[in-house]
Amino acid sequence: MATYLEQLETPVPIVDLDRLSFNLDRMAAYATLHGLQLRPHVKTHKSPRIAAEQLRLGAVGLTCATLREAEVMSEVCDDLLVAYPPVGAARLERLARLSPDVRVSVAADDAQTLDALNVAARLGRRQFDVLVEVDLGMHRVGVSSPERAIAIARQVERASALQFAGILFYPGHIRDAVEAQAAALGQLSADIAQYVGALTDAGLPPRVVSGGSTPAAWRMHEVPGVTEVRPGTYVYNDRTTARIGACDWDDCALTILATVVSTAVKGQAVIDAGTKALGREPLRAEGDGYGALLDHPEVVVARMSEEHGILDLTQTAWRPRLGDQVRVVPNHVCIAVHNFDEIIGVRGHAVETRWPVAARGRGPAIDELSEGPSRPRAV
Amino acid sequence: MATYLEQLETPVPIVDLDRLSFNLDRMAAYATLHGLQLRPHVKTHKSPRIAAEQLRLGAVGLTCATLREAEVMSEVCDDLLVAYPPVGAARLERLARLSPDVRVSVAADDAQTLDALNVAARLGRRQFDVLVEVDLGMHRVGVSSPERAIAIARQVERASALQFAGILFYPGHIRDAVEAQAAALGQLSADIAQYVGALTDAGLPPRVVSGGSTPAAWRMHEVPGVTEVRPGTYVYNDRTTARIGACDWDDCALTILATVVSTAVKGQAVIDAGTKALGREPLRAEGDGYGALLDHPEVVVARMSEEHGILDLTQTAWRPRLGDQVRVVPNHVCIAVHNFDEIIGVRGHAVETRWPVAARGRGPAIDELSEGPSRPRAV
Numbered sequence: 001m002a003t004y005l006e007q008l009e010t011p012v013p014i015v016d017l018d019r020l021s022f023n024l025d026r027m028a029a030y031a032t033l034h035g036l037q038l039r040p041h042v043k044t045h046k047s048p049r050i051a052a053e054q055l056r057l058g059a060v061g062l063t064c065a066t067l068r069e070a071e072v073m074s075e076v077c078d079d080l081l082v083a084y085p086p087v088g089a090a091r092l093e094r095l096a097r098l099s100p101d102v103r104v105s106v107a108a109d110d111a112q113t114l115d116a117l118n119v120a121a122r123l124g125r126r127q128f129d130v131l132v133e134v135d136l137g138m139h140r141v142g143v144s145s146p147e148r149a150i151a152i153a154r155q156v157e158r159a160s161a162l163q164f165a166g167i168l169f170y171p172g173h174i175r176d177a178v179e180a181q182a183a184a185l186g187q188l189s190a191d192i193a194q195y196v197g198a199l200t201d202a203g204l205p206p207r208v209v210s211g212g213s214t215p216a217a218w219r220m221h222e223v224p225g226v227t228e229v230r231p232g233t234y235v236y237n238d239r240t241t242a243r244i245g246a247c248d249w250d251d252c253a254l255t256i257l258a259t260v261v262s263t264a265v266k267g268q269a270v271i272d273a274g275t276k277a278l279g280r281e282p283l284r285a286e287g288d289g290y291g292a293l294l295d296h297p298e299v300v301v302a303r304m305s306e307e308h309g310i311l312d313l314t315q316t317a318w319r320p321r322l323g324d325q326v327r328v329v330p331n332h333v334c335i336a337v338h339n340f341d342e343i344i345g346v347r348g349h350a351v352e353t354r355w356p357v358a359a360r361g362r363g364p365a366i367d368e369l370s371e372g373p374s375r376p377r378a379v
Numbered sequence: 380m381a382t383y384l385e386q387l388e389t390p391v392p393i394v395d396l397d398r399l400s401f402n403l404d405r406m407a408a409y410a411t412l413h414g415l416q417l418r419p420h421v422k423t424h425k426s427p428r429i430a431a432e433q434l435r436l437g438a439v440g441l442t443c444a445t446l447r448e449a450e451v452m453s454e455v456c457d458d459l460l461v462a463y464p465p466v467g468a469a470r471l472e473r474l475a476r477l478s479p480d481v482r483v484s485v486a487a488d489d490a491q492t493l494d495a496l497n498v499a500a501r502l503g504r505r506q507f508d509v510l511v512e513v514d515l516g517m518h519r520v521g522v523s524s525p526e527r528a529i530a531i532a533r534q535v536e537r538a539s540a541l542q543f544a545g546i547l548f549y550p551g552h553i554r555d556a557v558e559a560q561a562a563a564l565g566q567l568s569a570d571i572a573q574y575v576g577a578l579t580d581a582g583l584p585p586r587v588v589s590g591g592s593t594p595a596a597w598r599m600h601e602v603p604g605v606t607e608v609r610p611g612t613y614v615y616n617d618r619t620t621a622r623i624g625a626c627d628w629d630d631c632a633l634t635i636l637a638t639v640v641s642t643a644v645k646g647q648a649v650i651d652a653g654t655k656a657l658g659r660e661p662l663r664a665e666g667d668g669y670g671a672l673l674d675h676p677e678v679v680v681a682r683m684s685e686e687h688g689i690l691d692l693t694q695t696a697w698r699p700r701l702g703d704q705v706r707v708v709p710n711h712v713c714i715a716v717h718n719f720d721e722i723i724g725v726r727g728h729a730v731e732t733r734w735p736v737a738a739r740g741r742g743p744a745i746d747e748l749s750e751g752p753s754r755p756r757a758v
Contacts, residue, residue, distance in 0.1 A: 088638045140649060259467045
């Protein structure tokens with residue numbers, strides 16, 4: 001028996017499967033056309049089903065941030081990049097315990113970290129490829145000079161269970177208007193040439209030069225030397241991606257299905273998607289709201305509580321009725337998905353499937369801790 | 380074998396059990412002292428274990444927003460208020476199917492909704508108490524005049540499976556400085572007197588007058604007519620609660636334990652708690668950041684990515700090392716908790732227990748939908 005959108009309990013994330021398929025195809029085609037290797041970041045979907053489709057379409061492997069993501073994705077992929085500093089005993093232990101059938105690359109920006117990573121690799125009887133993370137403008141993590149990159153690469157080469165594979169950067173700062181991008185891409189190209197040149201002169205030519213979040217990914221063929229892109233958001237896209245011109249509004253494949261639960265206060269309608277569904281991610285300016293309706297982009301979620309979203313009706317002739325369903329394009333889809341345990345796949349109004357957001361969560365924090373008595377002493 | 384904080388994988392929410400116990404006791408004592416009924420909102424902790432302790436300390440029942448919360452809490456409590464508009468077939472069905480042993484009250488601000496609620500009650504062979512939600516300044520949901528409240532209360536009384544129990548308001552707008560609160564409380568008292576008077580004159584005296592989020596709860600004894608308070612945040616408190624003066628910094632019982640994963644960029648340190656751990660909840664002004672360190676409140680999480688939090692070190696002499704653990708007091712604890720599946724209970728540095736955030740999530744959106752084939756057509 002078919003199920004339709006109207007029967008779904010809200011709030012719930014809905015994926016237009018045709019649009020998802022189109023988005024997956026387009027990025028795969030872009031990478032193929034320009035000879036770039038595609039290693040999608042799974043943080044956006046956290047779904048092994050979508051990851052498997054990315055691999056079927058030619059992705060060389062997957063990018064993960066958390067160890068939960070890496071463990072879940074090791075079920076469908078034998079080539080994982082953990083693009084996160086391998087700091088902390090628990091993280092190192094989980095890295096070492098990943099399936100021996102999986103080739104694992106790790107990003108690092110610190111020499112001290114590499115000693116611990118090498119020990120973990122040896123205890124796990126495995127090897128890690130290491131990508132030296134370089135800071136090319138995001139100012140989050142990463143070394144800030146070719147000299148530091150060379151020093152770290154040399155230390156990698158000295159470590160018995162590590163191999164230097166190349167450099168990695170995250171161009172998350174390149175997401176603005178086209179002109180700003182052009183200037184930023186020029187700077188990026190110069191920086192990469194400098195790093196690659198210095199490493200090559202030092203006898204450490206990088207095999208991999210990995211970059212490219214969704215907005216910048218589409219321009220990475222203009223940056224000489226880049227071999228790999230790691231976009232995440234492109235599978236679903238979102239209001240931010242559309243606003244900065246990196247996708248069309250109709251390319252937004254994921255929406256939060258919500259129900260109008262109150263029209264008691266004039267000039268607004270209240271939906272059941274609030275901060276615990278959409279997240280409180282800003283767009284650009286104050287007043288831009290936290291999401292907009294797929295079918296009425298002029299209607300924004302202007303305010304939120306945890307379980308309430310306030311639709312501003314002052315800019316629209318559309319008048320919702322109590323009980324109406326709406327589809328909200330979130331500002332930042334990765335955050336919205338992280339609020340749910342499953343996504344619903346639809347074609348038109350028909351529900352076709354549901355997939356767990358399997359890599360959500362972080363796995364048991366302390367395996368060795370028993371569940372304890374059914375009630376602890378006092379609270 | 381004891382487990383200590385240092386052995387935990389990060390990021391993870393840590394609850395100081397002694398501080399939690401103190402917070403629970405204090406609100407229970409306040410309510411008892413002033414003859415107010417305490418019906419804590421479970422949205423903050425979503426934990427049946429903590430809810431059971433609230434009831435043991437004298438709470439008359441619990442407040443829920445989602446049906447998942449109500450279902451989970453019905454295991455430990457026989458008197459639930461669902462303080463959320465009962466709109467939508469799925470929500471009504473789950474309301475009707477709550478355990479018959481549980482007395483259920485529902486908030487409503489719309490007449491049309493009541494017809495459906497009455498049908499659901501009859502199909503579920505049960506009765507619902509109804510609290511008419513009134514808008515006393517929050518401008519989110521709720522009727523805006525005593526006349527509307529009377530009309531809705533009359534409709535409740537006509538419905539065979541509903542009883543009018545009283546009125547409910549959410550004073551979420553009262554959270555500012557003490558002086559502003561005093562003025563707001565005066566207005567609130569006048570408004571409540573007006574609603575109670577009008578309903579009483581209409582032969583519908585409210586048995587329950589329910590209000591009071593955490594910041595305002597401590598002042599509700601100053602508002603004549605209020606019979607019940609529904610604070611949620613007080614169990615843990617957070618940076619916002621401390622900032623507005625409704626708790627002390629040391630009253631913050633929940634922190635996000637995080638690890639310093641990069642010190643590569645000067646003037647900052649990067650921890651592994653970002654938006655997917657803390658949420659992006661603003662404090663007051665730009666630059667206030669998204670959380671602060673329990674032991675170094677001058678150090679704020681100034682910027683975030685999904686899995687990165689950037690600690691601003693420009694206002695402190697403290698210098699973290701790679702691998703150091705820190706404890707972050709989030710700006711809004713309800714949102715931070717919602718990002719995790721369990722909380723860890725600690726005393727000092729010793730891990731004592733862990734509890735599932737059992738009412739997190741929303742339950743199966745579509746029970747009747749099969750899991751489908753292992754791979755759907757296309758995508």
